[in-house]
Amino acid sequence: MSKRIVPLLAAACLAVxxxxxxxxxxxxxxxxxxxxxxxxxxxxxxxxxxxxFAGAVLADEDNATTGRFMGHSFETTTLAVPPEGATxxxxxxxxxxxxxxxxxxxxxxxxxxxxxxxxxxxLVFNARAADVDLRSESCRANLLHIAPSYAMQAEAVAQFAVxxxxxxxxxxxxxxxxxxxxxxxxxxxxxxxxAQIVEEREFEDTGGSRRTDSGHVLVQRQLPTFMQxxxxxxxxxxxxxxxxxxxxxxxHLWTPRPVMGSAGLxxxxxxxxxxxxxxxxxxxxxxxxxxxxxxxEDYNTWLALRVLGExxxxxxxxxxxxxxxxxxxxAFELAAFKGQKVTFRPWxxxxxxxxxxxxxxxxxSVSPQEGFLHQVSPLDTLGLDRxxxxxxxxx
Amino acid sequence: xxxxxxTATLCLAASGAFAGKAFVSNERGNTITVLDTETWEVLEExxxxxxPRGITLSPDGTLLYVCASDDDTVRVFDTASYEELYTLPSGxxxxxxxxxxxxNPLYTANEDDNLVTVTDTESHSILAEVPVGVEPEGMAxxxxxxxxxxxxxxxxxxxxxxxxDYEIKHNVLVDQRPRxxxxxxxxxxxxxxxxxxxxxxxxxxxxxxxPTLRQKIGFEVPGVLPEWLQPVGIRTTQDGSRIFVALGPAxxxxxxxxxxxxxxxxxxxxQRVWQMAFTPDEKFLVTTNGNSNDVTVIDVEKEEAIKSVQxxxxxxxxxxxxx
Numbered sequence: 001m002s003k004r005i006v007p008l009l010a011a012a013c014l015a016v017x018x019x020x021x022x023x024x025x026x027x028x029x030x031x032x033x034x035x036x037x038x039x040x041x042x043x044x045x046x047x048x049x050x051x052x053f054a055g056a057v058l059a060d061e062d063n064a065t066t067g068r069f070m071g072h073s074f075e076t077t078t079l080a081v082p083p084e085g086a087t088x089x090x091x092x093x094x095x096x097x098x099x100x101x102x103x104x105x106x107x108x109x110x111x112x113x114x115x116x117x118x119x120x121x122x123l124v125f126n127a128r129a130a131d132v133d134l135r136s137e138s139c140r141a142n143l144l145h146i147a148p149s150y151a152m153q154a155e156a157v158a159q160f161a162v163x164x165x166x167x168x169x170x171x172x173x174x175x176x177x178x179x180x181x182x183x184x185x186x187x188x189x190x191x192x193x194x195a196q197i198v199e200e201r202e203f204e205d206t207g208g209s210r211r212t213d214s215g216h217v218l219v220q221r222q223l224p225t226f227m228q229x230x231x232x233x234x235x236x237x238x239x240x241x242x243x244x245x246x247x248x249x250x251x252h253l254w255t256p257r258p259v260m261g262s263a264g265l266x267x268x269x270x271x272x273x274x275x276x277x278x279x280x281x282x283x284x285x286x287x288x289x290x291x292x293x294x295x296x297e298d299y300n301t302w303l304a305l306r307v308l309g310e311x312x313x314x315x316x317x318x319x320x321x322x323x324x325x326x327x328x329x330x331a332f333e334l335a336a337f338k339g340q341k342v343t344f345r346p347w348x349x350x351x352x353x354x355x356x357x358x359x360x361x362x363x364x365s366v367s368p369q370e371g372f373l374h375q376v377s378p379l380d381t382l383g384l385d386r387x388x389x390x391x392x393x394x395x
Numbered sequence: 396x397x398x399x400x401x402t403a404t405l406c407l408a409a410s411g412a413f414a415g416k417a418f419v420s421n422e423r424g425n426t427i428t429v430l431d432t433e434t435w436e437v438l439e440e441x442x443x444x445x446x447p448r449g450i451t452l453s454p455d456g457t458l459l460y461v462c463a464s465d466d467d468t469v470r471v472f473d474t475a476s477y478e479e480l481y482t483l484p485s486g487x488x489x490x491x492x493x494x495x496x497x498x499n500p501l502y503t504a505n506e507d508d509n510l511v512t513v514t515d516t517e518s519h520s521i522l523a524e525v526p527v528g529v530e531p532e533g534m535a536x537x538x539x540x541x542x543x544x545x546x547x548x549x550x551x552x553x554x555x556x557x558x559x560d561y562e563i564k565h566n567v568l569v570d571q572r573p574r575x576x577x578x579x580x581x582x583x584x585x586x587x588x589x590x591x592x593x594x595x596x597x598x599x600x601x602x603x604x605x606p607t608l609r610q611k612i613g614f615e616v617p618g619v620l621p622e623w624l625q626p627v628g629i630r631t632t633q634d635g636s637r638i639f640v641a642l643g644p645a646x647x648x649x650x651x652x653x654x655x656x657x658x659x660x661x662x663x664x665x666q667r668v669w670q671m672a673f674t675p676d677e678k679f680l681v682t683t684n685g686n687s688n689d690v691t692v693i694d695v696e697k698e699e700a701i702k703s704v705q706x707x708x709x710x711x712x713x714x715x716x717x718x
Binding site for chain 1: 488506507509526528529530547548549550551552554563566568570571572590591592593620622644
């Protein structure tokens with residue numbers, strides 16, 4: 001087909017595309033920070049080399065297919081660097097003229113990279129960090145969050161527990177700072193939705209319970225005694241953001257109860273078995289490309305670049321300021337295989353999205369749950385609502 | 396066993412005097428359910444291949460075409476004997492198709508491969524593959540047969556493909572996840588549903604086929620979250636006076652006035668309503684309800700649901716024999 005004529009005609013017959021006839025080249029970067037880490041508890045959680053990048057390739061294909069009809073081209077560079085190499089890597093991308101950066105990193109690096117990008121007028125999409133303060137007092141005007149916050153994750157679990165009438169929680173958390181931040185999100189979620197944390201316990205990270213030849217033997221002795229003599233509870237809520245013990249919880253409790261949170265029923269943005277709302281098509285396209293199942297960071301990266309692609313399609317612009325204004329406006333909406341449109345919270349740059357509750361095999365449920373209502377969108381029952389966020393960067 | 400044979404034979408011989416058949420594709424059950432359109436009883440359920448979705452009939456009503464999505468083929472059945480006669484090459488993952496009013500060719504949306512495949516129903520060969528947007532689904536043909544419209548769910552466009560050279564001549568951006576396209580019988584208008592956008596785009600069609608987006612129709616049902624109002628299937632009456640829109644998980648069919656383009660009513664049907672088909676006399680509209688595993692029969696004049704009939708697992712599409 002004629003690539004020159006089609007976009008021109010498309011624009012001619014469509015007044016809704018402002019400047020759609022002009023060729024637009026959109027260049028983005030995906031910067032993944034790889035941290036030194038111990039092996040995960042499960043081999044299934046090993047990080048593939050192309051984690052997040054495979055999502056970027058799929059997004060590029062999707063965006064390019066649409067762009068073909070509009071005269072828009074999309075090109076994304078992917079970089080994996082150690083934490084100490086992140087600044088230089090970003091500088092390289094910015095020098096190269098890239099103004100859209102998807103960052104797959106933890107809080108500290110993300111914050112620093114966002115500030116570095118801001119100086120060049122670049123827009124950053126957060127594909128990983130869940131820290132609540134980045135959506136509140138530490139928010140940044142050029143930082144949009146695709147990844148859900150700990151608050152959204154915790155509240156997705158909390159709504160389901162409350163819907164089930166499992167309102168007495170035993171909160172078991174890890175001892176690392178991220179685990180404690182996640183535990184705090186569960187405390188807040190319990191208060192928000194009327195659950196009661198009947199007791200809290202902290203399982204200290206002594207470095208001994210990770211996977212080894214005899215790891216499970218040790219854990220089988222440690223955990224049941226650790227979980228003895230608790231207050232009566234309906235459910236165990238695990239807050240283990242650093243993934244060192246929660247996976248062992250479900251079958252090593254003293255009192256048999258369901259586990260939710262960091263093990264058992266987990267809140268995720270996507271998983272490889274999710275089929276509802278046309279997601280089967282997303283899965284088959286991803287698997288054809290990557291030859292593996294999709295992981296959250298792939299989906300988050302894909303979604304970040306699709307947000308960009310959709311905004312370019314509708315505005316006909318590749319100017320970061322215009323794109324951000326459009327993305328944060330009421331006009332923006334995007335289908336993301338979640339059964340409803342995803343949009344952004346203009347007060348802190350967080351993407352509103354349903355959270356899947358995943359047991360390791362299937363989508364058990366999807367939050368927000370029925371009956372949790374909100375004057376704007378049920379999605380705003382998850383995470384920091386306007387009055388709860390102290391972010392002022394977007395004012 | 397005997398009755399369907401008789402019905403079909405008589406159907407061909409007479410016009411309108413005898414009841415027809417409704418064929419329902421059951422996406423999860425991998426079967427086709429056959430209903431009598433007079434008694435609304437289930438006549439038969441037969442294997443339809445893996446993941447049958449799009450379903451249509453030859454203009455004379457003798458051949459049933461089924462998109463067997465997971466078999467990457469279109470299966471063709473005899474509407475009287477329910478025997479599978481042959482398969483047609485459709486390209487990978489066929490989802491929905493539209494047949495030329497002459498019975499040839501068949502235009503199929505290949506969901507996984509961003510293509511529309513044009514298949515010759517007589518020579519059983521592929522005439523053309525047209526690259527379209529991401530996740531093509533909705534298919535419509537203009538009454539003058541000069542245009543085939545495809546909607547792509549992730550690209551969010553209606554692509555207007557010329558049936559002469561199979562080139563895309565126009566693209567119209569619509570709202571998120573366009574699922575279905577339907578021309579009015581006079582060809583002056585095209586309706587496109589956007590499932591996640593929650594709207595139906597009304598597109599005016601000029602004499603030469605050029606589309607212009609006129610407006611978008613939204614939906615509102617008290618007590619139903621706006622997120623659940625997800626337009627999918629669309630059917631318009633021959634005279635264009637009524638447009639019926641299936642609203643998915645809202646479990647309702649919206650009735651739109653073709654003149655004012657206002658929603659005038661919502662009809663309660665089964666759960667997760669997706670596709671619809673009229674009986675040839677337009678007395679009844681049949682809806683497929685994927686989550687309640689049934690079809691709802693709507694009395695078109697009264698704009699009321701009169702009956703629901705259990706079919707197979709997760710009914711997807713429906714086609715009804717002509718007179």
